[in-house]
Structures are given as structure tokens and as C-alpha cells.
């Protein structure tokens with residue numbers, strides 16, 4: 001997303017009504033979209049009758065071409081956006097009835113522009129977990145392939161600044177991921193969380209995201225379909241509707257849609273490899 005489109009997005013988000021919250025506590029970390037329709041402008045429907053189920057444990061992926069509505073689903077799951085019709089619920093309770101604080105204490109959302117603060121590496125970790133230990137920080141940094149870099153470049157007391165010479169975009173993104181991993185949430189949403197990250201680190205991160213899903217509700221959105229092949233369930237979207245869902249193996253057996261996108265991407269990647 002470029003600056004202009006990001007700006008436009010923020011402006012039109014500001015136009016959204018303030019979401020209502022309540023006082024209830026979600027009973028579990030399962031999330032559900034039931035027959036959800038959504039429009040940003042009250043006219044064009046960006047999501048149409050979307051049903052999705054994200055169980056308490058497991059890796060669920062949402063894929064589809066740019067603009068099909070994936071990040072809008074994330075907006076609805078965080079409660080920042082509310083459906084025009086249908087319901088979004090957490091632990092069986094509609095989001096609007098939940099305490100926002102209680103819900104957000106269970107939820108981590110990591111996107112390609114997740115924020116890192118201008119403080120030390122340790123300072124960033126402490127914002128996520130007050131009493132974080134050195135060992136916990138190191139384990140999290142290993143999971144995002146950043147441990148060596150931090151060890152060799154000033155350790156936990158290294159200041160992170162906006163200055164690009166200090167830390168690269170991909171490293172910042174990996175640090176943001178590590179910080180979210182120590183936060184010990186019940187629900188993790190990764191929306192293009194590895195988009196600026198080198199292939200080698202991405203492979204390490206995706207393996208750790210998969211292991212995380214053994215005990216957490218993990219939702220992954222990635223343009224690179226290879227990343228979501230191990231998902232327990234994949235929702236394939238087209239123009240605001242869920243066109244099909246299943247495992248990678250199941251979706252590959254269906255004609256068109258997911259299998260066409262996957263095959264085209266594979267051919268492109270193989271083509272690049274041959275040219276190199």
C-alpha cells in the first residue's frame with residue numbers, strides 16, 4: 001500500500017461510526033463471522049454473506065486476490081468495523097456485547113505496518129509483557145530469526161529509532177512479531193505479517209506460527225500461498241464472498257479459484273528461479 005492509498009484508507013476509517021462495546025467477557029477464544037455483509041460507504045458491499053469459523057486452536061488462513069476483502073475481515077474481527085448485517089462473535093458472544101479491554105487482552109494483530117516504539121529492544125518487549133525475562137526475549141527473537149542480529153548489534157539495550165540506518169524495515173517487522181509472541185495472547189491475527197521479510201526468515205517464522213497454532217487461535221493472511229499450505233482450514237475469497245474453503249489438498253482438487261491462483265504463483269516462482 002502506498003502513502004496516498006494508506007491516507008485514503010485512514011480517512012475513510014475515520015468516517016466509520018464509533019463501535020459500541022459492552023461489559024461481557026468472552027468465554028473462549030473461538031471467533032465466528034455469521035452471514036456478514038459489510039460496506040465502507042453504505043453502498044458498495046465489500047463483504048457479502050460471509051461465514052467463517054476460527055476455532056480456539058488451529059491455523060486458519062484467508063486468501064484471495066488483492067482487494068477481495070481479507071483485511072476488512074480482520075477489521076471486523078478486531079471490532080474496529082461492524083457488520084451492516086450478520087454477526088461477529090468471540091467465544092459465542094457478539095463483539096458489541098464484550099468488554100473491549102477484556103477482548104483486546106486476548107488478541108494480537110500483526111500486520112506489515114505494526115508499530116515499533118522509539119525505545120530499546122527491551123523497552124518494546126516490556127510494553128507487551130511487563131516482567132519479560134531475557135530468556136523469553138531471546139526465545140521470541142530466535143522464532144523470528146533475529147536473535148543473532150540483536151546479539152551482535154547492542155543486545156536488548158539497543159535503541160530502535162526511525163532512522164533506517166539503525167534497523168531495516170524487515171528487521172523492524174520481525175521485532176514487532178517477536179514482541180507480539182511474548183505477549184502470550186489467545187488469538188493471533190497475522191495480516192501480511194511477513195510481507196517485507198526475506199525468504200529464509202519467512203520460512204522460520206511460518207514454522208513458528210504453525211507451532212503456535214497448536215495451542216492458540218491463529219489466523220494467517222498471506223499473498224504467498226506457499227505460507228498457508230499447512231493451514232488446518234483455508235478460506236478462499238473472491239470479490240467479498242467466500243468462494244470455497246477446505247484444506248490445501250481439498251482446494252487443489254476443485255477446478256479454478258484457489259488451485260488456479262496457487263498454480264500460477266508456483267509457476268511464477270519457478271520461472272524466477274530458472275532465470276537466476
Ligand SMILES: Nc1ncnc2c1ncn2[C@@H]1O[C@H](COP(=O)(O)OP(=O)(O)OP(=O)(O)O)[C@@H](O)[C@H]1O
Nearest residue numbers: 009012013040046065066067068069070071072073
Ligand atoms: N477504509 C476503506 N474505505 C473504503 N474502501 C475500502 C477501505 N478499505 C478497503 N476498502 C475497499 O474494500 C475492498 C476490500 O479491501 P481489503 O483491504 O479488505 O482487501 P484485501 O483483500 O485485504 O486486499 P490486499 O490483499 O491488497 O491487502 C477493496 O475494494 C478496497 O478498495
Ligand SMILES: [Mg+2]
Nearest residue numbers: 070071072191
Ligand atoms: Mg489486506
